[in-house]
Amino acid sequence: MAQAFVSARVVTPEGIRAAAVLEAEGVIHRLCERGEIPSGYAVRDFGELPILPGLVDSHVHINEPGRTEWEGFRTATRAAAAGGYTTLVDMPLNCLPETTTVPALEAKRQAARGKCFVDWAAWGGVAGDNADDVVPLAQAGVKGFKCFLIYPGCEGFQMVTREQLERAAPHVAQTGLPLLVHAELPGPIEAAASALGGADWRRYETYLRSRPDEAELSAIRLLLGLCRKYGFRLHIVHLATALALNDLRDARQEGLPVTVETCPHYLHFAAEEIPDGSTLHKCAPPIRSRDNREGLWDGLRDGDIDLVVTDHSPCPPELKRGESGRFDQAWGGIASLSVALPLMWTGMSARGFSLSDLARLMAEKPSALAGLDRRKGKIASGYDADLVVFDPEAEIEVSADVLHTRHRISPYVGKRLRGKVIASYVRGKTVYAEGSFAEEPSGVEV
Numbered sequence: 001m002a003q004a005f006v007s008a009r010v011v012t013p014e015g016i017r018a019a020a021v022l023e024a025e026g027v028i029h030r031l032c033e034r035g036e037i038p039s040g041y042a043v044r045d046f047g048e049l050p051i052l053p054g055l056v057d058s059h060v061h062i063n064e065p066g067r068t069e070w071e072g073f074r075t076a077t078r079a080a081a082a083g084g085y086t087t088l089v090d091m092p093l094n095c096l097p098e099t100t101t102v103p104a105l106e107a108k109r110q111a112a113r114g115k116c117f118v119d120w121a122a123w124g125g126v127a128g129d130n131a132d133d134v135v136p137l138a139q140a141g142v143k144g145f146k147c148f149l150i151y152p153g154c155e156g157f158q159m160v161t162r163e164q165l166e167r168a169a170p171h172v173a174q175t176g177l178p179l180l181v182h183a184e185l186p187g188p189i190e191a192a193a194s195a196l197g198g199a200d201w202r203r204y205e206t207y208l209r210s211r212p213d214e215a216e217l218s219a220i221r222l223l224l225g226l227c228r229k230y231g232f233r234l235h236i237v238h239l240a241t242a243l244a245l246n247d248l249r250d251a252r253q254e255g256l257p258v259t260v261e262t263c264p265h266y267l268h269f270a271a272e273e274i275p276d277g278s279t280l281h282k283c284a285p286p287i288r289s290r291d292n293r294e295g296l297w298d299g300l301r302d303g304d305i306d307l308v309v310t311d312h313s314p315c316p317p318e319l320k321r322g323e324s325g326r327f328d329q330a331w332g333g334i335a336s337l338s339v340a341l342p343l344m345w346t347g348m349s350a351r352g353f354s355l356s357d358l359a360r361l362m363a364e365k366p367s368a369l370a371g372l373d374r375r376k377g378k379i380a381s382g383y384d385a386d387l388v389v390f391d392p393e394a395e396i397e398v399s400a401d402v403l404h405t406r407h408r409i410s411p412y413v414g415k416r417l418r419g420k421v422i423a424s425y426v427r428g429k430t431v432y433a434e435g436s437f438a439e440e441p442s443g444v445e446v
């Protein structure tokens with residue numbers, strides 16, 4: 001049955017307005033005034049509660065097939081639905097096989113079938129010497145490519161050297177798809193390691209010093225040069241250093257096709273506040289200083305950072321090495337699909353950002369990065385009816401049972417946050433409402 005989703009605050013690309021969002025067969029066909037809803041529509045009236053476009057997370061490690069004991073399609077997409085995300089784009093690593101060939105992509109599709117509570121898509125990998133797999137992967141439907149300039153922290157997915165990247169770059173450019181890069185170079189990290197000597201690896205400061213800003217800066221400069229040379233669309237994933245913002249701004253002013261993301265953990269935490277031994281905070285690049293964090297917020301405000309995505313990267317609790325608290329031995333990754341929306345709104349509302357900014361940074365722009373911008377990421381005619389009802393005035397305290405991930409560990413447990421996801425709809429279907437999930441997964445690959 002056709003539905004009308006009604007609110008005094010519908011967050012559209014043109015602004016926030018009172019409207020009824022008319023949905024039929026999973027698609028928004030138009031917006032109208034509340035009094036103009038045609039007969040035959042089931043009305044869902046949310047009063048003053050804002051309706052946002054379903055969030056799109058273009059940086060998620062679902063880890064299935066192969067490491068389903070770390071996460072998996074069922075658990076990740078449930079956490080997503082509870083968090084207001086209606087589309088995930090899966091990273092090509094930490095799963096086995098890694099998504100670096102067409103058969104591996106097919107294995108992933110097989111693994112996802114019948115398990116997804118929200119829609120999903122796949123990134124492919126540029127890894128080692130697989131340049132010849134780039135065009136076939138694009139033809140098979142990946143949305144773009146991810147590569148690492150440094151060891152990715154996990155056996156299997158290979159980093160690329162400059163030479164390997166230069167072999168793959170023309171193929172990527174030919175596809176017109178973006179190249180997403182983990183931008184840290186090994187040189188500055190190796191230099192930092194030898195300077196650390198016998199430092200105490202339980203201290204957060206040791207970990208921070210082991211991955212200096214210079215590793216990100218030098219990688220970004222290398223990548224901007226290759227972008228200029230080969231003309232591929234460059235996307236910098238999880239920018240952690242605000243020191244790179246000038247270079248990135250200059251590159252864009254020059255006309256290079258560059259986009260940039262950062263993540264909630266870089267915008268929420270500060271190195272000064274991370275307790276020694278708290279390996280739940282380990283991720284790479286690392287969470288940096290308080291001043292740096294505010295620099296990243298400035299980057300968001302000025303438009304130098306395009307989007308915010310989670311880099312949801314869970315692991316079994318024992319891999320966090322909680323008993324030793326050693327940052328050098330712990331898995332790097334922070335999972336936040338189910339809490340990223342209130343987490344971001346807490347920081348955004350305190351700094352004068354609006355719900356429109358949130359929709360742009362967490363739905364519209366990630367959707368565009370993945371080439372889904374004709375059907376995902378906006379409340380507009382012709383778009384999928386992916387909607388989130390959000391209470392921006394509510395307060396929540398994060399507890400393990402609201403994480404919904406396979407492993408309920410998080411540095412956010414105990415945090416008081418502003419904003420609460422009330423319900424999520426994917427193509428008009430309720431996937432999450434007030435703590436309950438749809439009985440059957442109905443997410444599809446898009």
Ligand SMILES: [Zn+2]
Binds near residue numbers: 059061311
């Ligand atoms: Zn990642």
